[in-house]
Amino acid sequence: MPGTGWQSSVRRSLVLTEFPVPEWLPVSLRDRFPSTRLKLSCSPTAIHPWLKLGNGTEVFIKRDDQTGSSLSGNKVRKLEFIMADVLKRGCDAVITCGSLQSNHCRAVAAIAAQLGIECHLLLRTDSATCDSKPSGNYLLSGLTGAHLYLVGLREQYATSLLPRSQKLAEILRRDRGRKAYIIPVGGSDAVGVFGYFSAFDEILKDCPASVKNIFVACGSGGTVAGLAIANHLSGNKFRIYGIPVCDSGAYFYDHIQKMVNDLGLAGVKAEEICQMIDGYKGAGYGISTEQERDFIRRITAETGIFLDPVYSGKAARGMMEELDGGSKIYKGDSLFIHTGGIFGIFGEPGFVSSTLNNDIRHGTTSSWMDATQEPFMRP
Template identity: 40%
Template sequence: MAIQYPPRERLANVPTPLQPLNRITEKYSTPYGGPQLWIKRDDLTESAMSGNKLRKLEFIVAEAKALGCDTLITCGGEQSNHCRATALAAAKTGLRAHLILRGKALFGSDELPADGNLLVDHLAGAAVSVYPLREYVEQLPALFEYWAEHYRQLGGKALCIPTGGSDGLGIWGYIKCAEEVLADCAALNFVPEHLVCASGSGGTQAGLTLGCQLLGVASAVTGYAVCDDADYFVNKIVADVADWRQRYGQTFGFDKSKIQVTDSFIGPGYALAGPEIYRTIAEAAQLEGILLDPVYTGKAFHGLLEDVRNGKYRGSNHLVFVHTGGQFGVFPHRAEFMQYLDGL
């Protein structure tokens, strides 16, 4: 079916490249009867490597402008890729950004200096409010309302964006990506049996899953959870699709049974990684020149390689890993990398 998209602010350099991972395929997939591995380079969407978040923000920024908003308020962890991308997208389009972060770091603090994404947030001119974990979790809706009211009192208007830009609006970004990656594959004369991504807020997987169904292809979409369990992501994807249907009057019959989530590789918790993740990231860099991150893509890619070796994808011909970006998240983990890379 022909997909009718809502207004979109052009921010990303798309289409992003689709590249074969020949050396990793030879080492990890071919010996186990697995597929040719490919990578969709959504880390190259532009705006300081804003990755998958930029596709969602194209539709979010267009909505903000249509509603007469002058400020984007969003939330996430101290090293949130989405918050950094929002700060940069706001700067590029003449909007203000206000980031509600959970963590401890303060810009310029000698004890906990801003690093990685947090540093970029400040460089982009975003207002940053950092809250302790418990206050953030228990009061997030109230914090959104507080800051939205703050900008109303200043005569402005804010659009509040959920974690990861993942809702019925942001989902459009990865519906469009599903269409793009399938066109990439068609140009190379194949249909991928599998599309794989990291799932952190669920929006990327929701868009890819819905997009494949809208386009009538049998490609299975699997999300590798980096936090929360499989049931959480299934419910989140169902909720995002329901929000999409309600917002845009869609009657498409989404098949919930096709949502596939693997939650076996989360490790110690969100933004926490074990030595196997750091080693996988290093190996991807050394074999393919691809840089992954310890929070999202490194965990998902490690899980994918483990499942390939265990025969999960045996008999498939082609698998595409969607690289959702996040390289700035590497740098706050410098000590762990140096600890675990000896002997590689």
């Protein structure tokens, strides 16, 4: 077969690089801060104006949806440190888990393929078969050659997915001689959290002085944890708000507190370094409502920035409802962290069909097969 006489050389370009310790990091934590990372992201990412509110305040946006292409979004920042740890420990396989349309799992699969490391993904779904047509992140994860395992939709990490991952790691050791590294859901642990220490350092350098509030979606908790802990350690310049798209604020406070404790930050309480804003996960994780879809369509049409229906769409809508509500607690301008997830649009059947029907209903799409006629244009 032609075109098969080649081997990937991408691995040679992925090397551990020195990572400078942020100036604001306390001396007591410097020995915990990773000295190296695997440079994967196109960072620093831009911060620019996005939306103007009726009260004159402004919302800026940090474009972490532009950290790369196949590795786009917030997950790659965490994986720069996690995959560096994988290499330093001499592991030749990785195991992680997430939803069927997991951005995290897709990013892990792509990086593992680049590194020549075996990848195993436990994907939560309500289907016990592999008959569903692959789309979005599910399709992309499969293209990398990763091993995909479908598990129950409601399986929890600590009680089910972690034990399964540990069992799989033992099987890989026993049957294949592999040394597997288990990455927690979303890459949200005391290693991955440093990815958003790095992002926060960019914010300190690039963010307009008028910005006082930072909003971000909460799916696994690692991003908001990194921002909140870094903000606390650097002197609390901002107010950090997390908007859960699954679980609850209480769940994320517990998760952030665990990372705070793992870092040895005595006396620091999660509730004191960030605020969770419940009430905006809609119909549930990965399920969008028509109101959420309308919001995404409007934002895209008016600003040219795509939001996904799982994370950034819900979080941005929640942020705007909070800011538009006239609450006096949100003083100053705000920064929205765009965490990416664009591929999720193609994996949400409800969003795709709703958008197509909306196009037809409002005349966005029309037929112009006869060149002798004038096309129909909406008002």
